Amino acid sequence: MGRQGEGGVEFAVVLPLFLLLMFALIDFGRWYWIRETLENAVRQAGRYAVTGQSMAGDTRVQSITTVATNAAAGLENLTVTISSSPDALTNWIANSAGGPGDFVKIDVQTTLGFFTPGIARYFGPNGSNTIDDAVAFRNENFPLSEAN
Secondary structure: OOOOOHHHHHHHHHHHHHHHHHHHHHHHHHHHHHHHHHHHHHHHHHHHHOOOOOOOOOOHHHHHHHHHHHHOOOOOOOEEEEEEEOOOOOOOEEOOOOOOOOEEEEEEEEEEEOOOHHHHHHHOOOOEEEEEEEEEEEOOOOOHHHOO
16 A cells, blocks of 8 residues: 555656756767867868968958858857967967968867756856867968968
8 A cells, every 4th residue: 555656756766867867968969069060160261271262352360260150050159269370389370371381270169058957067157168179280382462
């Protein structure tokens, strides 16, 4: 006779753990998708940058930023930073795509807010994680008229 409600108690104990696991999987899936999307955006922008091209009416930096933003479709709050250096070791010049033979570095960054309470608390007081991906390429020997 004392077994009435046993299923309800088991359900009440297991349901929160099951939901926590499911939301954690969704959060980590979103985190992984954003990492892969940023990696693709950086790769596409880098491939575009080394050619020395620019879109009509834009500087090379604006064009590279546009390519990165378009390749990261679906992501919000993107920060794209482009800098160049003649030797890739020192003297990185911000907001410059460099000239022929120079190195260009592209850094794309966004934030991800977790909605699983157990996970969010490990990522600071606001429960978000900054995801960053960067790449450096050497520009091809394009005509100087196309530089910056």
